[in-house]
Amino acid sequence: MEHTSRLWRVTLVGLLLVACSGCVTVQPDVVVQEDDSSVFESVTTKSEWGTSSVQASVTLTPSATMSQGVTQLNVITKDGTSFYTTTVDSGQTNVSLPVPTGQASTLVAVNTVNGTVVGTQNVTVTGTTYP
Numbered sequence: 824m825e826h827t828s829r830l831w832r833v834t835l836v837g838l839l840l841v842a843c844s845g846c847v848t849v850q851p852d853v854v855v856q857e858d859d860s861s862v863f864e865s866v867t868t869k870s871e872w873g874t875s876s877v878q879a880s881v882t883l884t885p886s887a888t889m890s891q892g893v894t895q896l897n898v899i900t901k902d903g904t905s906f907y908t909t910t911v912d913s914g915q916t917n918v919s920l921p922v923p924t925g926q927a928s929t930l931v932a933v934n935t936v937n938g939t940v941v942g943t944q945n946v947t948v949t950g951t952t953y954p
Contacts, residue, residue, distance in 0.1 A: 848924040851877045851950035862887045862932045862942030868922075876906075876921035877948055881930065883916045891941045892934040898922055899929045924948045 870877040898907040
């Protein structure tokens with residue numbers, strides 16, 4: 824009886840968390856629209872689920888931060904809103920950042936020294952979404 828009661832409480836708490844956090848995307852995958860960038864090598868995720876975003880691993884080309892001067896990565900949503908911004912160090916090729924689920928977004932590589940956009944990468948996080 825005690826085991827059933829505990830299981831019921833754990834299930835209820837799980838359902839409340841899902842209900843309060845919005846939709847849950849399980850088995851997410853990052854789909855890259857165009858893969859011929861001189862800045863971005865790959866964008867992947869190892870997340871098993873996410874609500875409004877998943878953590879993505881962005882691999883930059885070796886020249887991105889060295890010769891092209893990338894110092895910042897921005898995640899821009901489909902409506903043009905800034906979702907996330909992070910700095911990138913010289914020589915850094917791996918960056919972890921959140922990407923919104925269920926919509927197209929753009930990763931923007933910026934050289935903040937001269938104020939130029941060095942490259943962009945359009946991505947979409949797909950997966951099975953439960954309300």
